[in-house]
Amino acid sequence: MSAAISIRDVRKSFPEVGPVLGPLDLEIEPATFVSVLGPSGCGKSTLLRLIIGLDTDHAGEILFDGEARDASVSMAFQEPRLLPWRSVRANLQLVCETADREQTIDGLLELVGLHEFHDALPKQLSGGMAQRVSLARALVNEPEVMLLDEPFSALDAMTRMRLQDALVHIHQARPTTTLLVTHDIDEALVTSDRVVVLADRPGRVVEDIAIAVPRPRDRTDARLIELKARILRALGTVDGTAETTPAPSSASAEPAAA
Amino acid sequence: MSATSSVDAGRSTPAPSRSTASGSASHPSAHAAARSSSRARRALPLLALVLPVLLVIVWQLGVSTGTFKTAITSTPGQVVATFFKLATNGVLLEELLSTVSRIAWGFGIGLAAGLSLGILTGYARTADRAIDPSVRALNAVPAVGWIPFLILALGIGDASKIALIALATFFPIYVNTYAGIRGTDQKLMELAGAYRLPRSRIIRNVVVPAALPQILVGVRIAVAISWVVATVSEILYGNTGLGVLLNDGRSLAMPDQMITVMIVLAILGKSSDMVVVAIQRRLTSWQSTLEGMAPHRARVVAARGRA
Numbered sequence: 001m002s003a004a005i006s007i008r009d010v011r012k013s014f015p016e017v018g019p020v021l022g023p024l025d026l027e028i029e030p031a032t033f034v035s036v037l038g039p040s041g042c043g044k045s046t047l048l049r050l051i052i053g054l055d056t057d058h059a060g061e062i063l064f065d066g067e068a069r070d071a072s073v074s075m076a077f078q079e080p081r082l083l084p085w086r087s088v089r090a091n092l093q094l095v096c097e098t099a100d101r102e103q104t105i106d107g108l109l110e111l112v113g114l115h116e117f118h119d120a121l122p123k124q125l126s127g128g129m130a131q132r133v134s135l136a137r138a139l140v141n142e143p144e145v146m147l148l149d150e151p152f153s154a155l156d157a158m159t160r161m162r163l164q165d166a167l168v169h170i171h172q173a174r175p176t177t178t179l180l181v182t183h184d185i186d187e188a189l190v191t192s193d194r195v196v197v198l199a200d201r202p203g204r205v206v207e208d209i210a211i212a213v214p215r216p217r218d219r220t221d222a223r224l225i226e227l228k229a230r231i232l233r234a235l236g237t238v239d240g241t242a243e244t245t246p247a248p249s250s251a252s253a254e255p256a257a258a
Numbered sequence: 259m260s261a262t263s264s265v266d267a268g269r270s271t272p273a274p275s276r277s278t279a280s281g282s283a284s285h286p287s288a289h290a291a292a293r294s295s296s297r298a299r300r301a302l303p304l305l306a307l308v309l310p311v312l313l314v315i316v317w318q319l320g321v322s323t324g325t326f327k328t329a330i331t332s333t334p335g336q337v338v339a340t341f342f343k344l345a346t347n348g349v350l351l352e353e354l355l356s357t358v359s360r361i362a363w364g365f366g367i368g369l370a371a372g373l374s375l376g377i378l379t380g381y382a383r384t385a386d387r388a389i390d391p392s393v394r395a396l397n398a399v400p401a402v403g404w405i406p407f408l409i410l411a412l413g414i415g416d417a418s419k420i421a422l423i424a425l426a427t428f429f430p431i432y433v434n435t436y437a438g439i440r441g442t443d444q445k446l447m448e449l450a451g452a453y454r455l456p457r458s459r460i461i462r463n464v465v466v467p468a469a470l471p472q473i474l475v476g477v478r479i480a481v482a483i484s485w486v487v488a489t490v491s492e493i494l495y496g497n498t499g500l501g502v503l504l505n506d507g508r509s510l511a512m513p514d515q516m517i518t519v520m521i522v523l524a525i526l527g528k529s530s531d532m533v534v535v536a537i538q539r540r541l542t543s544w545q546s547t548l549e550g551m552a553p554h555r556a557r558v559v560a561a562r563g564r565a
Binding site: 084121 | 445446448449451453459463464467468470544545546
């Protein structure tokens, strides 16, 4: 069961660097997939840490379904963070709290295409496979909210595209409120219902774009290219340049936008 | 689009068990290389015997030429004869069991105390502040420095010797367990926090396994120390044990007995170390380290290094 997230007047400062986030207001409907884009250091990852409760020292409020309650939130990090001494299955078992544990894990490994590797140790997996285990782990307790902190940023362009497609498939199979922090505009466009662009530090919403293109999406779809131009303009506005577009991405073959 | 077709299942990394089998089976030269590599691997342990054999040769030559005094060094033949005599009349086994039983008790206590206190102070900040400074201060007292106190407190029987071994093994295990726990990757702790794992599960499944390589370093040091301390305590104030047999060899001017016991201690020390190393390899096989690197790969890497 997915939850709605309400982020109201949230502000976060660090003693060494001052304010990094906010004031930030954001309403996210249940089961929607929202991507957050913005320059480095604008507080995107901090926002996820505040939502999951890894950092509780902030102003403003974060509500789930309108209440200040403990929601079931899971998170996939930039690196897979698998426990290297546990097999793929054991990594999932560690966090799994469902009654039919083994069945749930089998289903998820099937979903991410790694059933065959359930006994493998993390060191025997490629980067893409390890990140898929991390995605499976994030889904294992059927969370109300799933947070993804640049989960594919360390992967090569081809693997990244495949995992973006996998992510879309997973979200369609199990609609969960998902918040994806990314530097990759194409990734945001292919996967999301909405793209939120944050300003440079301290991060505030400067653009909130709905992506009304049906999934699965063609990366060369003219509507996506148009939206990409709009996002680039927003990022250019906040960053002073259009160079915030990430390093090699899935859309590198697309015509240059804006 | 199915998830399986859309992702990179098995494309970049084949199933772990299959890759080596299919990779080396196809080429004759690969067969030859594998055979030669396997022969080299089998011969490798024999390399460890070269130095002892050389020492025995030098020893025999020294005795034969009169360079070494037999009153001090005996001869290799006499040592072998004494070994069989002590082994067959049951003396060696009796003294050995006496020493081993003290080590087993002392090491067991040291291990349990070192592990539990190391985990407690390594994980809990308050316990760290309250306990660790005192433990570190006591660590500065050499193991043999405890002997007078232990004799006064527990007498000259087994209890004081076991306590000495326990103390001597406690410190390396404690220090390494503490360091291993404190060295747990922050990212894994954050992961545990993100998934709200209960504290007991974090300690059991995240912190202790992460610290295990370092803990086992402490255990290995402690095993070596336990032999040293047991022998020293037996030499200084023992009635039974290999240390006593060793000391009798000195006081009764029987160098063959002395050297026999020294060789037995060396073999036992090495054997116990090998057991710990085997456990270490088994429990930390998940690590990607030089230790676990295939010999041929390690050779290729070493060969690429500049002189």
